[in-house]
Amino acid sequence: MHFSIAITGFVALYIFMLAAFGGWVIIGNVPAILHTPLMSGSNFVHGIVVIGAIYTLLNASTVPEQLIGCSAVLLGAGNVAGGYAVTDRMLAMFKSSGKQSGKHSRAVHAKKS
Amino acid sequence: MLILISHIITGAADLGAAFLLMFGLKRMSSPESARSGIRVAGLGMLVAVLACFLNVVGVSAAARPHLIVNIVLAASMLIIGVGLAWWKGRTVKLTAMPQMVALFNGMGGGAAGAIAAVALIGRNAQGPALILALIGGLIGSVSLSGSLIAWAKLDEVLKQPLRFKGQRYFNALVFLATLAVAGYLVFIWQGGAAPLLSIPAWIAIFFGCGLLFGIFITLPIGGADMPVVISIYNALTGLAVALDGFVLQNPALMIAGMVVGAAGMFLTLIMAQAMNRSVSNILFSDFGDASKHKHGAIKGSLKPVEASDAGIFMRYAKSVIIVPGYGLAVAQAQQKLYEFVKLLQAAGVLVRFAIHPVAGRMPGQMDVLLAEAGVPYDLIFQLSDINPDFATTDVALVIGANDVVNPAARDDKSSPIYGMPILNADKAKKVYVVKRGQGKGYAGIVNALFYADNCNMVYGDAQAVLVQMIEAVRGLGAAAA
Numbered sequence: 001m002h003f004s005i006a007i008t009g010f011v012a013l014y015i016f017m018l019a020a021f022g023g024w025v026i027i028g029n030v031p032a033i034l035h036t037p038l039m040s041g042s043n044f045v046h047g048i049v050v051i052g053a054i055y056t057l058l059n060a061s062t063v064p065e066q067l068i069g070c071s072a073v074l075l076g077a078g079n080v081a082g083g084y085a086v087t088d089r090m091l092a093m094f095k096s097s098g099k100q101s102g103k104h105s106r107a108v109h110a111k112k113s
Numbered sequence: 114m115l116i117l118i119s120h121i122i123t124g125a126a127d128l129g130a131a132f133l134l135m136f137g138l139k140r141m142s143s144p145e146s147a148r149s150g151i152r153v154a155g156l157g158m159l160v161a162v163l164a165c166f167l168n169v170v171g172v173s174a175a176a177r178p179h180l181i182v183n184i185v186l187a188a189s190m191l192i193i194g195v196g197l198a199w200w201k202g203r204t205v206k207l208t209a210m211p212q213m214v215a216l217f218n219g220m221g222g223g224a225a226g227a228i229a230a231v232a233l234i235g236r237n238a239q240g241p242a243l244i245l246a247l248i249g250g251l252i253g254s255v256s257l258s259g260s261l262i263a264w265a266k267l268d269e270v271l272k273q274p275l276r277f278k279g280q281r282y283f284n285a286l287v288f289l290a291t292l293a294v295a296g297y298l299v300f301i302w303q304g305g306a307a308p309l310l311s312i313p314a315w316i317a318i319f320f321g322c323g324l325l326f327g328i329f330i331t332l333p334i335g336g337a338d339m340p341v342v343i344s345i346y347n348a349l350t351g352l353a354v355a356l357d358g359f360v361l362q363n364p365a366l367m368i369a370g371m372v373v374g375a376a377g378m379f380l381t382l383i384m385a386q387a388m389n390r391s392v393s394n395i396l397f398s399d400f401g402d403a404s405k406h407k408h409g410a411i412k413g414s415l416k417p418v419e420a421s422d423a424g425i426f427m428r429y430a431k432s433v434i435i436v437p438g439y440g441l442a443v444a445q446a447q448q449k450l451y452e453f454v455k456l457l458q459a460a461g462v463l464v465r466f467a468i469h470p471v472a473g474r475m476p477g478q479m480d481v482l483l484a485e486a487g488v489p490y491d492l493i494f495q496l497s498d499i500n501p502d503f504a505t506t507d508v509a510l511v512i513g514a515n516d517v518v519n520p521a522a523r524d525d526k527s528s529p530i531y532g533m534p535i536l537n538a539d540k541a542k543k544v545y546v547v548k549r550g551q552g553k554g555y556a557g558i559v560n561a562l563f564y565a566d567n568c569n570m571v572y573g574d575a576q577a578v579l580v581q582m583i584e585a586v587r588g589l590g591a592a593a594a
Contacts, residue, residue, distance in 0.1 A: 012359050012367070019355070019368045022135060023375030030142040033490070035477035039347055039380060040214050041141045041151055045134050046351045046373040048158060049224045051165040052358065052366050056231045057187045058168050061175035064313065065231050066183065070190050072227035077194025079221035084155050085202025086213050091148045093485040
């Protein structure tokens with residue numbers, strides 16, 4: 001007997017709708033200064049595709065499925081690791097402006113709102 | 114029992130991962146917490162990936178004999194992929210970041226396409242999931258090939274936009290062909306007809322068409338528009354991942370993918386807005402095709418000056434606004450620039466930075482570069498905040514920027530960049546433009562600013578020019594003392 005999550009019809013649409021709304025709200029008030037890191041960061045987040053790839057490869061039963069599954073895992077792993085490395089490197093630099101960063105970001109938010 | 118436990122653990126892990134990814138992304142949208150944001154998201158990802166291997170206890174009966182092989186394959190592919198990308202991501206030069214994001218994004222699209230392909234070949238998906246697998250596969254493959262072209266353009270492997278007559282119709286044809294193949298596949302699966310070719314062959318044709326479409330639609334787009342294009346493909350990959358999530362019945366993929374899809378689309382709109390162009394105009398217009406555009410007669414001449422003279426002039430100015438562009442990034446001159454700025458500040462000059470929303474090859478790329486050099490945030494101003502101040506500023510120093518200060522955007526209706534908001538550097542009393550040579554900008558348009566009476570050109574690599582400026586100003590200080 002399988003005990004798995006079943007998402008069908010409208011439930012899927014609700015999930016999609018709420019998630020899309022979440023994405024929109026998250027980006028809504030981001031200062032321009034963070035656009036590049038955020039694009040890179042969201043690039044990392046969709047790297048979660050790698051777990052779908054691993055699942056697919058584990059369930060592969062024919063050679064073509066295994067081959068395509070392998071490329072999926074390889075590409076997905078590249079997405080997730082590369083996305084993280086690049087984003088982390090970018091954001092590490094933002095820290096270097098030290099004491100001024102706190103003050104400024106509040107100013108940015110005040111300006112945005 | 115074991116299966117039940119594994120389902121509960123993976124389910125909880127995915128739930129936690131979805132939360133951590135969203136929470137991390139939220140933290141990334143504020144400069145103070147951004148660094149911890151990526152860490153939080155990274156932790157979520159790690160949890161999800163590790164838990165994912167628990168799926169071994171619940172694999173389908175058909176896959177059971179291959180399980181050991183599959184585990185070894187999955188682990189080794191994971192290690193190779195992570196290792197290579199990590200090494201590349203850590204070592205790549207900062208200026209090459211935009212193409213790296215394009216490349217990694219393309220990989221994600223490819224993975225999403227491949228997952229959909231397996232679902233289609235194995236017919237693991239039924240009903241609506243089958244349709245969504247087709248759409249997800251199409252979007253994923255377009256994102257893969259399109260991102261690779263974007264990467265090639267940014268990396269200057271491909272230098273010229275490729276355009277031919279009737280290209281739009283050709284692209285539309287490729288797209289319709291892809292849809293037709295998809296429709297035919299659905300028709301076959303409904304038991305409508307015996308296929309001419311085997312089903313896997315048709316699936317291969319379907320993905321081939323999708324890949325071709327991604328290539329052809331990206332080829333004609335000019336390099337200057339690549340930031341927007343990458344942002345679109347980023348959003349598309351997210352969407353494809355979300356659809357795969359439905360096919361695999363994995364809510365973590367659905368949520369994370371959709372959040373990125375929406376966020377990416379929103380980011381794309383912000384960028385397009387900054388260029389005062391619609392997204393469809395960016396995708397389908399022949400922007401930057403200089404050969405078609407007739408240049409208006411440009412008055413004046415290019416007036417080169419020595420870097421040292423320009424440096425000394427700025428030392429005695431009251432206020433200077435610096436407009437950095439991609440040239441600064443290429444020359445890796447951000448450290449030298451800040452050194453020069455500190456000298457000017459020490460001499461009592463008011464120095465500010467003006468950043469155009471699409472300066473560089475990515476939105477905010479200049480902010481990242483300046484942050485790397487240690488320039489404090491409060492010296493950096495966005496377009497709308499600083500534009501009124503150019504008129505009262507003594508010197509505008511344009512370094513490696515071109516199209517974002519081209520006055521043609523304001524007053525030349527025939528110019529392809531007409532209507533794009535620009536930095537009004539030409540309104541400053543004196544303009545210095547640091548440039549490698551007399552070439553045109555990425556959009557391939559002549560810049561009237563360079564010929565204006567109040568403008569002087571400083572030719573040379575930005576780093577070398579700044580070193581000369583620094584030495585000239587230091588020389589003054591020594592003479593005075």
